[in-house]
Amino acid sequence: MKFCCYWLMTLALSASAIAAAGDPKAPSAQKPASTANALPWDARAVEHLLNRAGFGATPAEIDAALGLGREAFLVQLFAGLANDAPAFEIDEPDRPSPAERRALSEEERKKLYQRLRREDTAQLLEYSGWWFDAMAQSHHPLRERMVLFWHGFFTSSAKEVKNGEAMIRQNQLFRQHALGSYADLLHAIVRDPAMLVYLNNTKNTRAAPNENLARELMELFSLGEGHYSEDDVKEAARALTGFQARDAQFVFNRRQHDAGKKTVLGVSGELDADQLVDILLAQDACPRWVAGKLLQHFEGRVPPKERVESYAKFLRANNYRVDAFLKKLFDDPVFYSAEVVGQRIVGPIEFMVANCRRLGVNPPGNVLAAGASLLGQQVFGPPNVKGWDGGRAWITTSTFLQRGNLVGMLLGVTRVEDIFKEDPAMLADDENAADGAMSDEPMGESEPMEPVPKTPPTPGKQKAKNNDLGGGRGVNAGLRMMESSRWRRELDLRERCRACKATSDQAIVDRLASDLLAVELSPEARVALVEYVRGERTSLGIEEGQLLEKKAYGEATLRELGHLILSLPEAQLN
Amino acid sequence: MNLDRRQLLYGAGALAGMSLISARAEGAVKLSASAVFASDVPRTLVLLQFSGGNDGLSMVVPFGDDGYNSARRATRVPEKDLLKLDDYRGFHPALTRLRALLDAGKLALVEGAGYPTPIRSHFKSYEVWHTADLRGRAAGEGWIGKLVKAAWPDNRDPNLVVHIGKNVPYSLYSLTHPAASFATPTGYKWAGDESERAALEKGGDVCEHGEKETEREPANNLEYLRKVLRDGQASSEAIRRAALRYRTRTEYDADELAQALRDVAALSVGQVGSRVFSVELSGFDTHSDQKNRHDALMRRLDVSLPTFLADIAGSEVGKNTLVMAFSEFGRRVKENGSGGTDHGVAGPMFVAGEAVKGGLYGKHPSLTKLDDGDLIHTTDFRSVYATLIQSWFGVDATRVLGAKYPLIPLLTA
Numbered sequence: 001m002k003f004c005c006y007w008l009m010t011l012a013l014s015a016s017a018i019a020a021a022g023d024p025k026a027p028s029a030q031k032p033a034s035t036a037n038a039l040p041w042d043a044r045a046v047e048h049l050l051n052r053a054g055f056g057a058t059p060a061e062i063d064a065a066l067g068l069g070r071e072a073f074l075v076q077l078f079a080g081l082a083n084d085a086p087a088f089e090i091d092e093p094d095r096p097s098p099a100e101r102r103a104l105s106e107e108e109r110k111k112l113y114q115r116l117r118r119e120d121t122a123q124l125l126e127y128s129g130w131w132f133d134a135m136a137q138s139h140h141p142l143r144e145r146m147v148l149f150w151h152g153f154f155t156s157s158a159k160e161v162k163n164g165e166a167m168i169r170q171n172q173l174f175r176q177h178a179l180g181s182y183a184d185l186l187h188a189i190v191r192d193p194a195m196l197v198y199l200n201n202t203k204n205t206r207a208a209p210n211e212n213l214a215r216e217l218m219e220l221f222s223l224g225e226g227h228y229s230e231d232d233v234k235e236a237a238r239a240l241t242g243f244q245a246r247d248a249q250f251v252f253n254r255r256q257h258d259a260g261k262k263t264v265l266g267v268s269g270e271l272d273a274d275q276l277v278d279i280l281l282a283q284d285a286c287p288r289w290v291a292g293k294l295l296q297h298f299e300g301r302v303p304p305k306e307r308v309e310s311y312a313k314f315l316r317a318n319n320y321r322v323d324a325f326l327k328k329l330f331d332d333p334v335f336y337s338a339e340v341v342g343q344r345i346v347g348p349i350e351f352m353v354a355n356c357r358r359l360g361v362n363p364p365g366n367v368l369a370a371g372a373s374l375l376g377q378q379v380f381g382p383p384n385v386k387g388w389d390g391g392r393a394w395i396t397t398s399t400f401l402q403r404g405n406l407v408g409m410l411l412g413v414t415r416v417e418d419i420f421k422e423d424p425a426m427l428a429d430d431e432n433a434a435d436g437a438m439s440d441e442p443m444g445e446s447e448p449m450e451p452v453p454k455t456p457p458t459p460g461k462q463k464a465k466n467n468d469l470g471g472g473r474g475v476n477a478g479l480r481m482m483e484s485s486r487w488r489r490e491l492d493l494r495e496r497c498r499a500c501k502a503t504s505d506q507a508i509v510d511r512l513a514s515d516l517l518a519v520e521l522s523p524e525a526r527v528a529l530v531e532y533v534r535g536e537r538t539s540l541g542i543e544e545g546q547l548l549e550k551k552a553y554g555e556a557t558l559r560e561l562g563h564l565i566l567s568l569p570e571a572q573l574n
Numbered sequence: 575m576n577l578d579r580r581q582l583l584y585g586a587g588a589l590a591g592m593s594l595i596s597a598r599a600e601g602a603v604k605l606s607a608s609a610v611f612a613s614d615v616p617r618t619l620v621l622l623q624f625s626g627g628n629d630g631l632s633m634v635v636p637f638g639d640d641g642y643n644s645a646r647r648a649t650r651v652p653e654k655d656l657l658k659l660d661d662y663r664g665f666h667p668a669l670t671r672l673r674a675l676l677d678a679g680k681l682a683l684v685e686g687a688g689y690p691t692p693i694r695s696h697f698k699s700y701e702v703w704h705t706a707d708l709r710g711r712a713a714g715e716g717w718i719g720k721l722v723k724a725a726w727p728d729n730r731d732p733n734l735v736v737h738i739g740k741n742v743p744y745s746l747y748s749l750t751h752p753a754a755s756f757a758t759p760t761g762y763k764w765a766g767d768e769s770e771r772a773a774l775e776k777g778g779d780v781c782e783h784g785e786k787e788t789e790r791e792p793a794n795n796l797e798y799l800r801k802v803l804r805d806g807q808a809s810s811e812a813i814r815r816a817a818l819r820y821r822t823r824t825e826y827d828a829d830e831l832a833q834a835l836r837d838v839a840a841l842s843v844g845q846v847g848s849r850v851f852s853v854e855l856s857g858f859d860t861h862s863d864q865k866n867r868h869d870a871l872m873r874r875l876d877v878s879l880p881t882f883l884a885d886i887a888g889s890e891v892g893k894n895t896l897v898m899a900f901s902e903f904g905r906r907v908k909e910n911g912s913g914g915t916d917h918g919v920a921g922p923m924f925v926a927g928e929a930v931k932g933g934l935y936g937k938h939p940s941l942t943k944l945d946d947g948d949l950i951h952t953t954d955f956r957s958v959y960a961t962l963i964q965s966w967f968g969v970d971a972t973r974v975l976g977a978k979y980p981l982i983p984l985l986t987a
Contacts (some may be wrong), residue, residue, distance in 0.1 A: 059769055098822055200861045200912055206909020212861050215695070215917075225695050231945070233694075345795050376740065383741055384859075386697055392798055396742055397732065397806035399754035400799070401764040408765060418765035426815050519796075528776035545834075564770060568777050569799035 039333060041070040049330060051518050051574040052298050053077060054141025055353025059515060061138075062381055074330060078179065078323055080140030088130050090168055095247065124164030125366065128379050130170065132365030132372075135353045146178035147171065148349060149297055151379065151389035152340060154221060156198040156382040157291035159209065165526075166194035166248040166327060167380050182290050182320040183281050185544035186222060193245030199385070202244045206258040209237040214270050218280065218387050235262040240275040287312040287320070294322070298329060299343025300391070307334070345391055346574050348375035351403060354574070355566055358516050359408055363487045366422050371406045374478045375399050395572060404567030409482055411559045412489050416479045470558045493558035494548045503545045505533040509561065516565050518574035533561060579969040580604050592594060606668075606821040607843050607889035612867060614845055615890040617966055620838055621718070621852040621956030622879065623743060624864060624871075626698065626859030628901035632868050633669070634685065634938075638662035641907065641941025648913040649864045663938060668872040671880035680883065681924055682984035684958055686921030686939040688951025692903070696859070700902040702745035706956050706975050711744060717974060718850055720747030722753030725969045731847035732805035733812060738834040739854045746852055749791035753852070754809040759817035763810040774812040778803040809846075816844025824885040831855045835882035842891045842934035849967075858901060864969060883926060896927040896966060900955065907941055907949060922953035923958055929966075931986050 006510040039045065048058035054077075057065075093116050095102070104112065130398065135144045151174060157169045170192050177185040184376070189195050190213070196202055199213035214236035218228045226361065242257025262271045267279050280286055291311040295303035303311075311325065318324040329335055349372045369379060375389055376399055388394075408414025480565045491510065497503070502511035509529045513521045521529075536557045537547050547554045565571060636642045637653040637662050656664030657673045675681040689708065693699045701710030706717040722735060735753040746753040754878075756762040767776065778800050791797035812889070820840030824842050826832045834853040849952050855875060860867050878927055879897065886892035904921030920939055936953035943950065960971035960979040974976050 016963065028770050060958075190688075200914075201915075203862055209910050210861060210870070210910045210914075212915050219695050219697070225693075226699050230694065277778030343795055345799070384696075392795065393742070393798060395800055395802050396737075396755035397809050398754075398755075398762050400802050401762070401806045401810060404764045404766075414765045419761045419763065422814065422818060426818050475757060479761075498703050522777075522780050524780045525777035531776075532769060532773035560766075560770060563766070564773055567764065567766075567774055568797055569803055572799050573795060 017298070039070070039331070039336060041066065044140045044341075045336060046073070046229040047518065048336060048574075049077075049143065051354070052145075052300075052335075052344075053326070053330065054138055054145055055135050055350050056357045056518070056574070058357055058360070074327070075339040077142050077330075078286060078327070085130075085134055085137060088127055088172075089169070090165060091119075091123060093165070102234055106251055120164040120502070124158060124167055124380060127164070127168045127171070128369045129365035130378065131367040132349075134355065134365075135349070135357055135367065136362065136368065138357065142326070143175065143178045147174045148293070150174035150178065150185070150204065151334065152382065152390075154192075154195065155184070155291060155382040155387045156192075156194045156380075156384050158381055161194045161197045163194065163197065163248055166245065170194040170247055170482060171380075179323040179326070182315075182322060183277075184320075187274060187277050190217070190240065190277060191250040193248050193250055196243055196245045201240055204237060204243070206241050208240075209234070209241060209258070211237045212402065213237070213240055217276075220386055222280040222289060223283055223285040224289045226284065232264050235264045235271075236276055238262050239264065239271040240273050246556065279337075281320070284312075290320070291315050291325070293331070293361070294325060297386050297390075298326070299335065300338050301339065313350070324572060342573055344574055345572055347388065347390060347394055348372040348377035348399075348403075349379070349399050350574075351375065351572070352406065355407055355571075356410060359410060359562065360374070361489055362492055363410065363482075364485055367482050367485045367487070370478045371409075374406065374475060375402060400572070403572065404563070405479075406482075407566040407571075408563045409479070411491070412565050413556070413559050413563050416483045419479065420476065491559070492555070493562060494551075494554050497558065498548050503548055505530050505537065505544060508547065508558065512558065512562055513565055516562060517568075517570050519570050521565075521568075521570055525570065529561060529564060532564060533557065575665055575823070589951045594632055604677050604722040604896060605819050606823050607805055607839065607841050607886045607891050610824070612619045615842075615894045616849060617894045618842060618848060618968065619895075619962060620746065620835075620895060621743075621850065622897055622899040622900065622902035623785045623852070623854045623856075625854050625856035626901075627699075627903045627917055628858045628921055629860060629868055629904055629905040629915055630866065630901070631905070631907070631941075633666050633872065634659075634663050634683065635664050635666065636938055636941060639938075639941040641944075645941065649860075649868070651914060659934070666869075666871060666872045669876050671876050674878060675926060676932055680928060680930055681926045681932050681984075684923045684925070684953055684982065684984070685934065686898070686920050686949065686952030687923045687936065687938040687955040687958065688904070688949070689954055689956070690951075692919035692948070692951070694903070694917040694919070696902070698803050699917070701744060703900065703902045703955065704747075706959055708920050712953050715749060716743070716745035716747040718852075719751065720974045721963055721967070721969065722751045724973045725963075725967050726849065727814045729847075733841070733846045733848050735850045735852075736813075736838075736841060736846075736848045737852040738837050739852070743852055743854070746850070752798075752805065754805060754813070756810075756813070758833070759840075761816050762814055764807065774803075775807060780969050786832065811846075812846045813841060815919070816846050822885050824881050826881050826885075829874050831874055832878035832881060835878055836885075839882055839891070840887050842895060843889075844887065858964060859918060860905070860914045861910065862914040864909075864914040879926065887928070893928050896925055896962065897928060898958065898962060899924050899926070900958075904949060906947055907944060908947055915964070920949045923955060925958065925962070925984055929985050931984055933984075935982050935984055953982070954979055963984070 043062050043066065046062045047057045050061065068076065095116070096112065101109065151171065156167065156170055159163060161167055173188055173192060177188065183250065199216055200210045201213040204210040204213065211233050215233045217224050220238065238258040238260070238389050239262055242253045244253050244256070245251065245285070247447050259270055261268060264271060264276060265283060269275065286307055292303060292308045295308060295311060308444065312329070313330060315325055334340065352368045352371045372378070373381070378392060382388060405414055496515065497508050497511050498512060500510050509526060513526070513529070533547070537544065540553050542550055542553065547557060586909065598624040631646070632640065632651055633647060633788045635651050635656055636654055643650070651666055651789060655667040657667060657669060658664035660683065676683065676790070689702060689938050693702065702708055704716050705711060705713045707713035714960070718735060726734065733754050734751055735748070737743065737746055737755040738757070740757060742753055742755045780800055792801055797888070817840045820843055822836060822839065828834045831853060838851045839851065841851070855871060856869055857867060886895060901921055902925045903917055903919055905915035905918040907918065910916050938953050941949070956975055957979040960975055961981045963969050963971040963974050964981060965985050977982060
């Protein structure tokens with residue numbers, strides 16, 4: 001209910017904005033700041049802004065933002081907090097010189113490369129944990145949000161690049177330009193070692209051009225399909241020849257560069273990569289493409305055409321500055337409208353990070369990374385050069401169920417064993433009989449059944465232990481890693497409810513739902529949850545209003561309630 | 575039937591680790607393909623996608639075309655190794671079991687499949703193949719989504735369309751019948767006890783506008799989420815049950831594709847209600863080092879698909895299952911400078927199964943008469959789709975594809 005009035009207000013605001021747009025003398029046409037000032041600054045607005053510009057909001061953050069006021073908060077949002085985490089220092093591998101390498105035997109060289117590879121992989125893993133920590137600690141949430149955006153926009157995958165150091169350097173590049181100019185970033189990306197390897201440009205030579213980078217540069221990184229011809233791709237590939245990478249460093253190989261005359265999108269000359277990038281930046285399609293992607297990311301919907309057009313013009317006029325773009329967006333009443341607020345399906349990374357923040361638990365970054373990966377978003381491992389589709393594509397029958405399981409693990413109420421064990425009754429001949437057997441013998445009491453090996457096992461080889469089978473192996477390993485990682489779960493949901501005197505079943509449900517969800521609970525879900533709490537409470541013989549007094553039972557019930565809330569459809573939206 | 579099952583049970587008990595199950599669960603059975611009878615089994619289709627753009631010229635190699643030998647060096651499959659079909663073309667040497675399927679009349683190869691004015695963008699071409707529409711995703715749902723709507727509009731079974739793998743392909747995209755999807759049946763569930771499950775079910779099951787489940791497309795993301803949650807809960811139990819109970823008749827490799835196909839067999843035999851399955855073999859985007867990478871993929875194909883077909887062979891499930899293999903585009907005729915090939919256009923498709931009239935269909939495109947360095951397609955891929963829609967599922971193909979395409983007589987009946 002509390003949001004209804006807000007939405008009405010927003011609607012009224014947009015209506016007046018539309019009316020104003022029609023009248024050239026209206027003051028708001030010249031002074032967009034006045035619209036922004038008229039935007040409400042309440043808990044809902046703060047939460048929405050932090051959901052989209054960062055990774056969720058804690059009650060304390062919302063209070064702090066309200067105290068600061070809108071303008072000061074936005075300044076802080078773009079600048080970040082003073083206590084930012086120290087930068088990640090890359091440990092450069094100590095590579096032997098060519099002379100030293102020659103002195104090694106075949107065997108020694110092999111060992112050396114194995115060691116270098118191992119250290120490199122370990123460092124990338126460490127970095128990914130560091131990155132998740134940065135997202136969760138939220139000292140500069142908007143920057144972290146943009147780093148993630150660029151990672152999905154200028155994709156590269158460690159699987160193909162096979163060089164962790166280059167992947168880290170690319171991420172640091174995104175960090176450096178996170179809120180800067182897209183134009184600068186586009187210039188930088190054509191000399192980014194990870195990108196050059198990922199899109200085969202190291203093999204793009206004068207004698208044998210490789211079109212991969214040229215094509216994706218136009219199709220995905222700047223213009224979009226339909227705004228260039230096949231000939232443009234071929235010519236652009238020539239301009240990119242000689243841009244190579246060696247040991248995670250950029251090198252320009254002059255001998256492999258094609259210095260001849262080329263024509264790209266109607267511009268002719270002895271084009272090199274920078275000139276090519278400038279040609280792309282000058283196309284009308286370019287700001288449209290970038291504005292469309294940014295709007296889609298932050299608003300969580302396919303943006304209306306006119307909206308893209310107006311933001312594209314703005315982006316061009318502001319030299320592709322992303323900070324200017326986002327300031328405009330965060331001052332735009334449409335961004336706070338009913339079509340946008342609470343309508344967006346959250347991706348796996350933000351699902352993991354934001355739920356930790358809302359719950360107030362701090363698992364190591366790598367636990368979150370493993371969880372996000374299980375849900376379909378592995379950092380440094382996008383599915384292809386187009387990145388993650390996002391939106392409804394995040395949600396399949398299995399990823400939805402798995403989201404609930406991972407939250408259960410964060411809360412400490414779900415064990416890996418609970419996910420993998422099967423009741424023997426599953427094997428019963430007849431479904432009804434099986435259901436009966438299940439209720440006779442609750443899951444908790446029966447011995448976990450070992451799942452059936454996927455292939456008839458060969459003697460001696462099988463010993464199907466730990467369910468560690470076939471295609472389940474990856475999932476299982478990820479979950480076990482999450483479970484075995486040691487961290488202290490400082491979680492006191494009882495205290496959270498007690499602090500606001502939420503003691504009745506209903507008040508408890510309302511309190512947790514409001515803390516943990518970005519959207520309002522449906523009445524049906526609320527009834528189901530209250531019923532659940534009542535059922536648990538009565539089965540434990542506890543009077544209503546007394547649940548918070550019971551240390552173990554009370555906390556366990558609240559955590560289970562949190563698990564349920566975060567497994568609901570509502571928990572997938574913000 | 576009981577006798578059969580008892581024997582199966584004894585067989586199952588022989589597996590170590592199974593004694594626990596048979597001892598505890600009275601009457602437990604393991605089902606294999608031979609235990610399913612005719613009346614139960616509907617016709618199903620398995621889509622097998624070669625993701626990334628398969629170099630068809632390295633799979634069905636036109637060694638008899640001079641164009642092949644002059645265009646291909648680093649990626650050339652040596653003629654002496656080929657499994658020759660005639661004096662023009664040969665299968666990749668790794669495809670021995672696939673070749674046997676062809677010889678046995680269980681595999682119909684359609685050469686030169688593509689579409690007019692081809693697009694070399696990876697993603698746009700992917701969309702064209704998955705929507706069967708040159709507009710790509712601008713045309714709306716995937717072609718299977720449209721098929722489902724035309725063929726089984728009232729079938730609300732959450733397992734009607736199943737994808738086994740990571741990302742659900744666009745072809746399955748449907749607003750009314752979203753596919754069930756999982757990487758593996760193991761662990762495909764929401765872990766909670768009975769009262770928790772009941773609460774989640776109630777909490778996620780909401781009547782909007784007084785109608786529970788209708789043809790209506792979800793009006794917003796929340797409605798979509800509720801539908802997927804409902805489907806997920808219903809689907810996960812049926813699927814795990816079928817996977818647990820399944821007993822293979824052939825030995826599947828540990829390969830991911832083989833395991834996915836093993837699950838397809840389990841779900842078909844377990845009769846979970848599926849009509850379309852989708853699985854993937856990915857890694858075909860071979861811009862560099864193609865020879866090694868493509869060879870490995872051909873080996874994976876050959877250890878996987880024939881095992882699956884042999885597992886269900888001779889059973890009612892076998893008679894009612896077709897596999898259609900395709901890729902979203904072919905590759906350029908001429909190699910690039912990196913020992914690989916860039917995105918091209920046309921390529922071979924095949925349909926395999928017991929209902930297939932095996933042999934070669936279509937026409938291999940010329941390697942000398944090219945369009946800007948690319949093969950010119952000889953068969954519209956939508957003819958293959960139309961054949962399956964019309965001749966296999968008995969649905970008017972124009973209702974799904976929006977236009978009429980000539981059918982290919984590659985089925986026995």
